[in-house]
């Protein structure tokens with residue numbers, strides 16, 4: 001599968017987001033996704049499904065080295081020492097010695113980056129993660145984190161879909177050579193009802209979800225759509241076969257609108273847009 005390169009990380013251009021997928025369904029969907037051709041999985045300590053994700057990976061029979069696995073440290077575990085302990089617990093649940101990418105899930109205003117970023121770098125040096133990065137950081141935090149990091153930060157994971165204008169924060173991450181991974185790439189199910197995306201998808205014999213995912217992929221942004229339905233796993237992966245024209249990319253780009261952010265919990269930083 002095509003991949004985005006960032007500081008030595010090769011991140012497959014579409015991933016399977018696993019939030020909310022637990023127990024038998026979680027294991028089955030992870031296994032099914034890998035059999036269909038996904039090679040990138042996104043989980044987190046906070047999703048409560050690391051056990052299922054690890055099990056699905058093993059059930060697939062696909063070589064560990066051929067799968068790019070991300071997990072994240074929750075924002076209450078970022079203190080030096082605690083971060084390392086949290087990652088060890090994640091690895092125990094996954095039953096794996098390392099993950100490909102370890103992210104700080106959200107910043108924590110009570111724990112300075114001067115503490116959490118060196119702890120994240122230490123987790124990489126200890127061999128718990130091949131690569132490290134951050135999620136839900138604003139531009140000032142991206143700058144500070146990069147100045148504090150003794151190991152390269154390979155990734156910024158943020159909310160990104162056709163309705164949300166993230167150009168400034170994406171430019172800040174890319175300036176530091178970070179890959180951008182898009183969560184909520186289907187705007188949590190709003191995309192399939194969009195008439196512009198329906199029309200553009202239809203013109204290629206594709207669905208609106210595939211058009212929205214291709215829009216991100218063609219900008220070298222890695223979407224990690226989630227679905228609880230097997231048939232949609234294949235549909236979302238099929239976005240890689242769609243090539244949008246310059247005019248179609250521009251038209252989807254004009255869907256941006258104020259108030260489009262979906263995820264902004266109390267621990268969110270001051271967003272840049």
Ligand SMILES: NC(=O)c1ccc[n+]([C@@H]2O[C@H](COP(=O)([O-])OP(=O)(O)OC[C@H]3O[C@@H](n4cnc5c(N)ncnc54)[C@H](OP(=O)(O)O)[C@@H]3O)[C@@H](O)[C@H]2O)c1
Nearest residue numbers: 017018019042183184185186187188189209225226227228
């Ligand atoms: N770093 C963070 O703070 C953060 C925050 C949120 C999410 N994430 C990650 O990003 C992943 C994706 O984000 P998300 O789950 O919030 O939102 P999303 O992927 O934009 O949307 C998921 C929703 O879209 C539906 N869907 C999926 N494929 C579809 C298709 N082809 N056609 C129609 N509907 C479809 C799903 O319903 P069905 O299940 O019925 O298919 C589900 O309700 C998460 O699973 C998680 O791994 C990270």
